[in-house]
Amino acid sequence: MSNINWLGSQDEFPNPIEYPDPDPSVPGLIAVSDRIYPGQLARAYQMGIFPWYSDNQPVLWWSPNPRMVLKPKDFKCHDSLKKSIRHFLTAEQKNIYVDEDFGAVVRSCATARRKNQDGTWITHEIMDAYTNLYEQGHAHSIAIKEDERIIGGLYCVSFGGMIFGESMFSHQTGASKIALAALAAWCQQHQVEMIDCQQETAHLDSLGGAPIPRHEFLTHLQIALKQSNIEIPWKFDKAILRHWL
Template identity: 45%
Template sequence: MSPPLPWLEDECTPLPAPTKALGIDSHAPGLLAAGGQLTLRRLCEAYRNGVFPWFSQGQPVLWWSPDPRMVLPATEFRLHRSLRKTLQRFIAAPDCEVRIDTAFSDVLNACANSPREGQDGTWIVPDMQRAYTAWHGAGCVHSFETWIDGELAGGLYGVALGRMFFGESMFSRRTDASKIALAALVCFCRVQGIRLIDCQQNTSHLASLGAHEMPRAEFLRHVANTVDAEPVRDWTYHETMWTQLGLRPTLRGARA
């Protein structure tokens, strides 16, 4: 029988230690606590301790710390031949570019409204959207955007603390548009010394791109060693960053 789930009354109630999360044999592996509000203070506390919120409309805020944790090491991104060709065509096209933080609200809304296989509804509920929009305004949440023919074709968003990036969600309106954004994130992370991208949950899609599970204890050690590092100051995607994947930029200059 699982122990009672801790309830967070307010910000004065600290999150339990991640090791207190429900185990693999429970009804909700990784569930740590419930309740509280999505304030910037609470969100900062959570992510710095390897905890994230995930809940549906009508539920209290649910806080999670799964074991193992799905992660994508920036050096282990798997660039399949078909994706390499897609990226090379994208880079060469004059009407294609990657931007950072130029349409954050659009990316967030698209992620919230994109249908997911096996999911009914979205976990990016209005409270989550408001909280992460505020956190974006504070400079800790960023969007990587794939633009084709002047339109937002896909993208992703995530949380950046120190030299750690916590991926949240992605979407595509055109084939491989989210993969292009993820490839750009990987290049950016390599340039900026961000070694690990948190993917939270295990999916076959992420596994096909090089993500794998990591024991929670190892993940927490990595987070503790990186969240207090000097934060990234320049959130601009430059064409030259594509060379991190062995791709040749068109030398048309930097893009913002």
């Protein structure tokens, strides 16, 4: 990583449009820092950069090419998910809670067991940094509850008219899909054209996600940051899921 910029507390990120891959041997890695400095996470997202690293690593900042995104209008609500949504809507003990359980959702994402993955990138430093964004109104959680117990959910980041999906989890089959379906429906209501998913996975492919060139993502981002129909605080409940039926 000899060509990668090591950032101090006052250093700016390299622009991924101008410096897409400082070290071609590590594609998508834009910069490295010893820690997440105050204000750094917000600046990163507005430049299309995000952190992804493990406890035993420095903070690694990424802007991959291609970039995985989900356009809400392309969300695939398969018949099996529609069946789950119908059951969810009629189950009085189940509901959606927006921005009421942020810390619990992030902790659940951090501790969820995932296939072919040991450990988690959601370190204590990451939890603190995203909680700070939440307190500023730029990070959000969607919790799926049954009898007041969280059974699934997701958290994301929002700047302007751009949503950045971060992580999902399920303690009950399909709960995270219901949370994502709710977010996608809410995005359509607020003219949000793209949810950033960062990196491609088969799970996201199955739900309508697709990779796009980095330059296309970054161009859209700069437009979306200046266009927003989103009111703070976020407000919606499970009735929004009727959008898919």
